[in-house]
Amino acid sequence: MSLMFKTALTAAEVKAKAIELGADLVGIADGKVLDAHPPYPADPRRPSDITEHDAGRVIVLAKKLNSGVARILAWNDRHKYYNDELALTMLEESSLELVYWLEDQGYPAIIVPPTHVDPWRYDDDPAQHMTTLLSLPHAAVEAGLGTLGLNLQLLTPQYGPRVVLTAVLCTVEVECDTRMKEALCLGPECGRCLKTCPPDAVKAWDRDWPACDTHRSPYGFAKLAGHIESLIGAATAEQRRELLRSETTFNLWQSILRGAGAITGCRRCADVCPIGADYEAMLKDAVDAIPENTPAKESRLAAMVGDAGAGSAGYDAQSRWIGELKFYPRVAAGD
Numbered sequence: 201m202s203l204m205f206k207t208a209l210t211a212a213e214v215k216a217k218a219i220e221l222g223a224d225l226v227g228i229a230d231g232k233v234l235d236a237h238p239p240y241p242a243d244p245r246r247p248s249d250i251t252e253h254d255a256g257r258v259i260v261l262a263k264k265l266n267s268g269v270a271r272i273l274a275w276n277d278r279h280k281y282y283n284d285e286l287a288l289t290m291l292e293e294s295s296l297e298l299v300y301w302l303e304d305q306g307y308p309a310i311i312v313p314p315t316h317v318d319p320w321r322y323d324d325d326p327a328q329h330m331t332t333l334l335s336l337p338h339a340a341v342e343a344g345l346g347t348l349g350l351n352l353q354l355l356t357p358q359y360g361p362r363v364v365l366t367a368v369l370c371t372v373e374v375e376c377d378t379r380m381k382e383a384l385c386l387g388p389e390c391g392r393c394l395k396t397c398p399p400d401a402v403k404a405w406d407r408d409w410p411a412c413d414t415h416r417s418p419y420g421f422a423k424l425a426g427h428i429e430s431l432i433g434a435a436t437a438e439q440r441r442e443l444l445r446s447e448t449t450f451n452l453w454q455s456i457l458r459g460a461g462a463i464t465g466c467r468r469c470a471d472v473c474p475i476g477a478d479y480e481a482m483l484k485d486a487v488d489a490i491p492e493n494t495p496a497k498e499s500r501l502a503a504m505v506g507d508a509g510a511g512s513a514g515y516d517a518q519s520r521w522i523g524e525l526k527f528y529p530r531v532a533a534g535d
C-alpha cells in the first residue's frame with residue numbers, strides 16, 4: 201500500500217472549497233464532541249458508529265431551497281417536491297466533489313446524506329419512523345450553522361429552516377466551529393410551524409415523526425407498501441386494474457423515478473418560519489397568512505406559552521441544540 205502525502209489544510213480552505221463546489225453554508229464540528237453528545241442517548245447514532253477511522257471532523261454542508269416553491273401554499277404541490285429534490289441532488293454532488301478533493305489532499309472522507317437509513321433498523325412495519333445514521337440538524341448546530349426550532353427543524357440566520365443538509369466525515373485536523381448560544385426560534389408565541397402543520401405533528405420542542413412522515417414522504421415506502429396491499433386485497437380483477445391505473449400508482453411511479461414525493465415532501469413548517477434573512481424579502485407577502493390554522497391549534501399554542509421553557513421535558517431534552525431562549529428566563533444551554 202502506498203502512503204499518500206497529506207496536504208496541510210485550514211478550516212477556511214475546506215470551507216472555501218465547499219462553497220466553490222456549490223454549498224451555500226458550511227460548518228465544521230468535532231466528531232468527538234458529537235460522539236460525546238448524542239441527541240437521543242437511547243439511540244445514539246454517532247459519527248464513530250459510521251466509521252471508526254475517518255470521523256474526526258463532521259463537515260456540514262447546506263444548500264438553500266428556492267423561494268419560488270416556498271411561496272406555493274399547497275403542501276402537496278409536486279413542483280415543491282421536484283425543486284427540493286434538485287437542490288438535494290446538487291448538494292449531494294457538491295459533497296461528493298468535496299470528498300474527492302479531500303482525498304486528493306490525502307484525507308479519506310465519507311458522505312452522510314439526509315436520506316440514507318440503516319436497513320438493519322427496519323422492523324417489517326412500513327409506518328415505522330426511520331432515521332438517518334446521523335442527525336444532520338443536530339450536527340449542523342454543533343457545526344455552528346444554527347439552532348433547532350419548536351419542531352426541531354434546523355434554523356439558520358441566513359435561510360431559516362429552508363435548507364437541505366449533508367455531512368462529510370473526514371479526519372482532517374482543522375479548527376472546528378462553535379455552537380450558537382442563543383436560540384433563533386421565537387418559541388410558542390410564534391408557533392407558525394405548529395399553526396401550519398397539516399397533520400398537526402408539531403409538539404413543544406418535539407415532533408410526532410410518524411405523523412409528519414405521512415406528509416414529508418407522501419409517496420415513500422409506507423405509501424407504496426399500503427398501495428400494494430390494497431392491490432393484493434382487491435376483491436375483483438376490475439378493482440385491481442383500477443388501483444393499478446390510479447393516480448396513486450402514477451405518483452408512486454414518479455417518486456420512484458426521481459425521489460420527488462418520497463425523499464422530499466411537505467415543508468410548510470419551513471416555508472412559514474419567519475427566521476432567516478430571506479423571509480421578509482422573498483416570502484412574507486406570500487406566506488404570512490396560514491390557512492391551515494385552527495382554533496384548536498391556537499388553544500394548544502396558548503397553553504404552551506409559558507410552559508415550554510427551561511424545566512419542561514421537551515426543552516430540557518434538547519436545550520443544547522435549541523440554545524438559550526430569549527422569551528423565558530434564560531438558562532445555560534448544555535456544555
Ligand code: SF4
Nearest residue numbers: 397412415466468469
Ligand atoms: S414537514 Fe409538514 S408534516 Fe412535517 S412538521 Fe413540517 S409542516 Fe408538519
Ligand code: SF4
Nearest residue numbers: 349386390391393473
Ligand atoms: S415557525 Fe416560529 S416557532 Fe416555529 S421554528 Fe420558526 S420561529 Fe420557531
